[in-house]
Amino acid sequence: MTEPLRIGVAGLGTVGASLVRLLAENAAAYGRRFGRPVKVTAVSARDKAKDRGLDLAGILWFDDPVALAKSPDVDCVVELMGGADGKAKETVEAALAAGKSVVTANKALLAKHGNALAALAEANKVQLNFEAAVAGGIPAIKAMRESLAGNRVERVAGILNGTCNYILSRMELEGLPFEAVLADAQRLGYAEADPTFDVGGFDTAHKLAILASLAFGTAIDADAIYIEGIASIAPLDLRMADELGYRIKLLGVAERTATGIEQRVHPTMVPKTSAIAQVMGVTNAVSILAEPVGELTLVGPGAGGNATASSVLSDLGDIARGTRLPAYGVAARDLEAAEQPPMQRHEGGYYVRLSVLDRPGAAASIATRMAERQISLESIVQRKSAQTKDTTPRASEAPAVPVVLITYATTEAAIRAALKAVMADGHIAEPPQLIRIER
């Protein structure tokens, strides 16, 4: 194995440029650690003229990444273009079909076509590696696929989107509303002009779909994931969370339950003392509960050209050394269909914030409606609202005061039905806020 591994890089954005630079600068060190020389022999990107600060002398240029994938001068293709379909998919398929291992950071592609691509890689006896597709520089894929191969995973939960964690961290620390922090994050380059994909939870869902497949040996099924984003979180929720001993994080959670494997993305109250609650800013984290190991938590940079390039290099090292593993830990034909219970069957504790009209009967309504569904309350916090602080409420114009409830474990169906009944009783000024609690 002293023949060099010849790498074709499709996509020269931040990660691609970092990768080409690192491979050039550290050729000798990588050669020692990967067991054979590795070198970039071909690249492809949209604009050949663009100055990326890279020395591409001696490297073949392809306008078409599919042609790069088929080139006889390339042994292994690194796909860094992005996009669930189109050229990215064609390039990966062409490489695998040509018997070339592929490294990709493309979570959208894997979330949509991951099962078929894994089968294609196996049929051609090559590797499909994607450490960079989930949690940036954190070696979460290798941990799940190799380190925990002797375990039965019960639960995997992660802070998988740095933009959301950055926004929630600043909202908490500075008491600012979502819109203000989002605008600032966009200005600073931490959020896209159209932030929906991040703040809506869709990016987290793509990554969760991949983790869930590795965790449970199930076929990827991203469409079945329950998704809520962070736009509804108010500074008041973050203050109340703090007071009650929690932090709010956008988590992707995949969990083995009595009714199947839950996969869900939503803002989550996590105990302040938990490892995952300490993760602030753009940092990511993945926490895995498994038998026999117990709980492992991996924390690190979730994005950025260099951190992501580190994961691509890890994958390239494995390919250079000849390490062979099925994409999702077990052969594609052995992946089971994920039995995903409906969200209504989810069981857990809930944080409920109600905007209660300050008049007789409201408290009785809430207590009765919860009791009717056997929902027990762990805490109730009622505050005089800011507006009513120095005024005497008049019966004709009852002001709304926030009331926060923390429930013991109940079902999503029960809490939703109870809240619907509370709303119908007419004491509530606006739709309730509901945040799930993870212990």
Added chain:
Amino acid sequence: MTEPLRIGVAGLGTVGASLVRLLAENAAAYGRRFGRPVKVTAVSARDKAKDRGLDLAGILWFDDPVALAKSPDVDCVVELMGGADGKAKETVEAALAAGKSVVTANKALLAKHGNALAALAEANKVQLNFEAAVAGGIPAIKAMRESLAGNRVERVAGILNGTCNYILSRMELEGLPFEAVLADAQRLGYAEADPTFDVGGFDTAHKLAILASLAFGTAIDADAIYIEGIASIAPLDLRMADELGYRIKLLGVAERTATGIEQRVHPTMVPKTSAIAQVMGVTNAVSILAEPVGELTLVGPGAGGNATASSVLSDLGDIARGTRLPAYGVAARDLEAAEQPPMQRHEGGYYVRLSVLDRPGAAASIATRMAERQISLESIVQRKSAQTKDTTPRASEAPAVPVVLITYATTEAAIRAALKAVMADGHIAEPPQLIRIER
């Protein structure tokens, strides 16, 4: 590769018994994930008659583990006996020499003979895997050896001994002295009858030696590690740390500095907001700072039969799949001699607690002696001591009051010289407490 991997387990203590049980119970799942069947064909332990709750029917018994290592019915040897020399070493050597891959959890063996054993494994083209030797169930070895293969490590620091972290955590949370918590830990089975190996920092040093080799591509040199244990930590130090925004942890730190690669084990003040400060009780953590990835922190169970068995299974999976890697990431012949600067050249901040005789001149002595060595102080905290709270000090019997200093970065040589001079000035009642700070 559908031939089963036949495993010989030498040592049936907690980890060995867990491993044999897990391999029997999960044969089908491991077969799928490891790419071929794995089964225990031979075991060895001291006492054949002992009831371990294991079904050993159909498994060969060896009184002599070296004979097990040489058995034609064994492809791969798992060494779980422990001990830096003697039968453990003989067994591992015999297996490697016979062309069999070895999995070991034996950090003492690796810390002492790791270089020679790695060379022996390479000469025989077999694997020497030891995920379980460092930080129990945390996949720290795989992370360093494979995931970070494209990185240049700057620093690795870890909470690597659960006994010490348990003792420090309880001292902090309950305000108890070291001796009281140690006694309780011994009663609960968290500390050995002779606790020196753990609380003296030696166990941490063995693990650090292995991590440092992986981090820096250097030959293992455990004898050169600077070691301080936790017996000198007082409840007052933990209270002062808390007040100043720190926690005290026993860390193993290996770090690239201008003068070489520092390797040291000592109680350390870490900022309360750091990931490693959150790690309480018997949990372990490894934090790695590397280029290009940035900082990764891995947290999980550091000991226990099941957690450790998980790491052994990870190693076995790699061997079953045919994954090939040098023990320390690069070929044994490429490991460089570690250039270890003397501790006197260490640079960093220091926490100093002085027991100052409460009389004129003491403050001036401290300030002058620090200034003479260009040591700048970040904080000074002086408290009236508990004994003097309600009494008027008499000149003839000056009581001692604790004075705590936090210095900016200085050298070990400078702070030690300054403290020696302060002592010589005669205002100090007892030897100073000195704890290094890591940011």
